Amino acid sequence: MISRVTRSSMQFTALRHLQAKDATLAALLERQSSGKTITVPSDDPAGTVDALRLRSEQRANTQYTRNTNDAIGWLSTLDSTLLSTSSQIISVRDLIVQAGNGALSETQRISIASQLEASSGTLLGMANTTYMGRNIFAGTSAAESAFTDNGDGTYTWNGAAGSAVERRLGDDTTVQVDSDGGGVFGNGATSLFAVIDSFATALRSGDALDVSAALNTIDGFHSAVLSESASVGTRYNQAKAAQSAQESLTVTLKQELSSVEDADLAETVIQVSMQQVAYQAALSATAQVLQPSLLDFLS
Structure with missing residues (x-):
């Protein structure tokens, strides 16, 4: 049986094809202007899932990068402060020897x-060093302030015992960015500042001096400072290694996301040109199908 092809069915088919060509051309033009292959999830469901995962990893990596930069700032401040403290303690030791x-x-x-009293004040200032408004020796x-001069020859450490300021560098990695001020500088009447002040007072008043005991105490504080400085150096290297890894991951994630989302512009331009030719051909064919006949005028 031969199917009858009516003029209306021809017109319907021509219009349907024209609309399909128009929609394809519009999608290609949108891809060309946006530079993206995915504008809505239906464009590529699997690609959309990959893009969402990569963007989630990007957000996490960005936060870890901020944490790491903050950790490096803390540890850099700690490192320079401890080095200055070590140098100042050596000067104090020389004065005690004199x-x-x-x-x-x-x-x-x-x-x-x-000079010893001035050094005690300088060391107290170092012990009260802050970073971004936070004490680096108070947990x-x-x-x-991390330390308070009580005015009676004693100094109180105001830190939270057993606490530590930490920054998360990765899913399973944290680093301590502060130091235990009580462990480094001591507390109360046996603190570094109190020991220096006590020796200076005895020296000023002409009292008998136990230089050997004072040197042993000062050397003990110096050893504590050097030990903490080594620990800070290790933690600083850990943070720098994490920073390098995060920078590399930033580039990798950007490239992977680009491979999923970004359009090949050269290929897209060619497709647009081809589709425009096809669209013009469809317009021409539709125009011929839709030409009015004599019966259209007589009806």
Whole structure:
């Protein structure tokens, strides 16, 4: 049986094909202008899933990068402070050795005592160093300063014992970015500052000096500073390694996301040109199908 092809069916078919060509051309033009192969999930469901996963990894990596940069800032501040503290303690030790010279005049003793008191103040300032408004030697304490001069020859550590400020560098990696001020500088009447002040007071008043005991105490504090400095250096290297890995991952994720989402512009331009030719041909064919006949005018 031969199917009858009516003029209306021809017109319907021509219009349907024309609309399909128009939709394809519009999609290609949108891809060309946006530079993306996926504008809605239905364009590529599997690609959309991959893109969402990659963007999630990008957000996590961005947060870890911020954490790592903050950790490096903390640890850099700690490192420079501990180095300065070490240098200052060596100066204090030299002054104590000078004070052990029994032939010193009163003027010389007072001069050394003044220098020791100034060094104690300098060390107290170092112990109260902050980074971004946070004390680097007070743990998670919100105290205004890590150490307080009580005015009676004692100094109180205001830190939170057993606490630590940490930054997460990855899913399973954290690093401590502060130091235990109590462990480095001591606390109360046996703190580094109190020991220096006590020796300076005895020197100023002409009392008998136990230089050997003072040197042993100072050397103990110096060893604590050097040990903490080594620990900070290790943690700093850990943070720098994490930073390098995060920078590499940033590039990798960007490339992978581009391979999923970004359109091949050269290929898209060619497809647009071909589709425009096909669309023009469809327009021409449709125009011929839709030409009115004599019966159209007579009806």
